[in-house]
Amino acid sequence: MSNSTLLLALDFGGTKYAAALIRAGEQEWIARRQQSAPPGADAHTDLAIVLGLAHDLLAEHPGRLIAVGVSFGGPVDFSRGLVRLSHHVPGWENLPLRDHLQAEFGVPVSVDNDANAGALGEWRFGAGQGCSSLLYLTVSTGVGGGWVIDNRPYRGADGMAGEIGHTRVDPNGSLCVCGRRGCLEVLACGPAIARRARERLQAEPQLGAGLRRLIENDLAALNAERVSRAAAEGNELAEEVLLAAARDLGTGIGNALSLMNPQRVVLGGGVTKSGEKYWAEVRRAARANTLPEISVDIVPAALGDDAPLWGAIALAENVLLEHA
Amino acid sequence: MSNSTLLLALDFGGTKYAAALIRAGEQEWIARRQQSAPPGADAHTDLAIVLGLAHDLLAEHPGRLIAVGVSFGGPVDFSRGLVRLSHHVPGWENLPLRDHLQAEFGVPVSVDNDANAGALGEWRFGAGQGCSSLLYLTVSTGVGGGWVIDNRPYRGADGMAGEIGHTRVDPNGSLCVCGRRGCLEVLACGPAIARRARERLQAEPQLGAGLRRLIENDLAALNAERVSRAAAEGNELAEEVLLAAARDLGTGIGNALSLMNPQRVVLGGGVTKSGEKYWAEVRRAARANTLPEISVDIVPAALGDDAPLWGAIALAENVLLEHA
Numbered sequence: 001m002s003n004s005t006l007l008l009a010l011d012f013g014g015t016k017y018a019a020a021l022i023r024a025g026e027q028e029w030i031a032r033r034q035q036s037a038p039p040g041a042d043a044h045t046d047l048a049i050v051l052g053l054a055h056d057l058l059a060e061h062p063g064r065l066i067a068v069g070v071s072f073g074g075p076v077d078f079s080r081g082l083v084r085l086s087h088h089v090p091g092w093e094n095l096p097l098r099d100h101l102q103a104e105f106g107v108p109v110s111v112d113n114d115a116n117a118g119a120l121g122e123w124r125f126g127a128g129q130g131c132s133s134l135l136y137l138t139v140s141t142g143v144g145g146g147w148v149i150d151n152r153p154y155r156g157a158d159g160m161a162g163e164i165g166h167t168r169v170d171p172n173g174s175l176c177v178c179g180r181r182g183c184l185e186v187l188a189c190g191p192a193i194a195r196r197a198r199e200r201l202q203a204e205p206q207l208g209a210g211l212r213r214l215i216e217n218d219l220a221a222l223n224a225e226r227v228s229r230a231a232a233e234g235n236e237l238a239e240e241v242l243l244a245a246a247r248d249l250g251t252g253i254g255n256a257l258s259l260m261n262p263q264r265v266v267l268g269g270g271v272t273k274s275g276e277k278y279w280a281e282v283r284r285a286a287r288a289n290t291l292p293e294i295s296v297d298i299v300p301a302a303l304g305d306d307a308p309l310w311g312a313i314a315l316a317e318n319v320l321l322e323h324a
Numbered sequence: 325m326s327n328s329t330l331l332l333a334l335d336f337g338g339t340k341y342a343a344a345l346i347r348a349g350e351q352e353w354i355a356r357r358q359q360s361a362p363p364g365a366d367a368h369t370d371l372a373i374v375l376g377l378a379h380d381l382l383a384e385h386p387g388r389l390i391a392v393g394v395s396f397g398g399p400v401d402f403s404r405g406l407v408r409l410s411h412h413v414p415g416w417e418n419l420p421l422r423d424h425l426q427a428e429f430g431v432p433v434s435v436d437n438d439a440n441a442g443a444l445g446e447w448r449f450g451a452g453q454g455c456s457s458l459l460y461l462t463v464s465t466g467v468g469g470g471w472v473i474d475n476r477p478y479r480g481a482d483g484m485a486g487e488i489g490h491t492r493v494d495p496n497g498s499l500c501v502c503g504r505r506g507c508l509e510v511l512a513c514g515p516a517i518a519r520r521a522r523e524r525l526q527a528e529p530q531l532g533a534g535l536r537r538l539i540e541n542d543l544a545a546l547n548a549e550r551v552s553r554a555a556a557e558g559n560e561l562a563e564e565v566l567l568a569a570a571r572d573l574g575t576g577i578g579n580a581l582s583l584m585n586p587q588r589v590v591l592g593g594g595v596t597k598s599g600e601k602y603w604a605e606v607r608r609a610a611r612a613n614t615l616p617e618i619s620v621d622i623v624p625a626a627l628g629d630d631a632p633l634w635g636a637i638a639l640a641e642n643v644l645l646e647h648a
Contacts, residue, residue: 261480
């Protein structure tokens, strides 16, 4: 197999890095490596780690590399192949990642942000296959989004399309990192669920016994996953908090449905692993917040946390088509 | 000129009808006719009036008709050429307008709703020329919207894209015709401005002297145009009401910018003729409600109330390309 043509996918995830190889035209990894971000990483260490993973893979699986796709966990200027910045790691400001990797590997490279890559990955290989239009959301430490419109990635005039996390759901809601109140992100992301649970536990000392047990009475140990677990175990306060976040997410999705009427919405990210009641509430709220003529088809990401990595493969395919 | 090739544009506007002729490839009407809707009209009389206008034009301006484009003031199933219904006139439910007109004129016909047609018209002939993506809004008795994405009309999976009027700006806002609270439409359309002014005049008998004079103390005579006039003449209450509607419109547009990052937003419809302060507040609120990386380029419709009619010409051009 030493004359296989290979595509390389790279994922700079903020807290983890991954690299994977595929034979062009296939839909299965030859090999996939990942690594957690070390404490105190900067852009330089990020790059060195990911290049290390990539070169190991290429050395172990000989073949002809023909393109590289990259998912980056932060804002990217797609047309120039430039990372604008990382919210997690210093030193990424205006780094020309595409040109750097093209020099490194000597093949065409395409770089996009993780939400756009996730949208493209799910559309090409996952839960959005066959949909001409698709909204992908990732709900974890933030809420990101990406679009496929008319069977193509849609990035918007400034490469900023898909910022559903900063559409406003409740003008009187909590203060968001962006400086406004009641953005979808500050209501529905993982830290928002932890914050909402903390506020309830502080305000209502008689409630939430199950959740308190789970965090051993340490409010600092609250996170969305534990709230979700307590809800699954029957704690009412946890369930109310979780479903309030689901309702806000569904409301934000409903607005997006009214505006764009995509064929399907695909939800990924850790928070969306919160069980059937969570999903039912997201769907109910979306349905209730859009017009009856508009379809509400909301499904889980099929590729899970690998959606951006698969999206990187689709980016590599697309950049080859542009160079063809 | 009897061998000119002609395109015919028809506009079923709800309260007025229009027909216009153009030579293929030109950007100036040969002739344009319009007529107000008579009281008690139904789909049958609508059709008879518009066909009358069209046949008069064709008789007076001989040539070879090659396609017809139609803007309809209500929901349309574009792919099937079917009017879903009219909110103003009975008898339109599921009427196959495209097939009917194709039989009448013997040429390809394309039918779309007025907001999509307006978007296409402004993009092809008006304030959106050269933009690869565009959101068009018409703010009058309702708030409608239409998209051009990647240089093509985008209609969504159910032909419902662009329903920005039913995205939610304030979950505690007034009750909308759609049954939800605080939709953009119920906060920013013309009747909303009249309603807001009425509520203020009733609640604050000592205020609004200028506006009260203008309507001769008859609250039933309130409309957006009069509120706007009183504001221009310096009435504070009228200005506050007008600017509150502008702020809500800008907030809704800001959400659309975050979600889609279009290159430009074009605003048409009677309410947007409310002067510089109104426009400044729309732009300010949109800017304040989206991310700093996202451009805010909001301009008045260049084609005014004729945007849908010009859009009908663009629809006729597009249907010819599909048949070519």
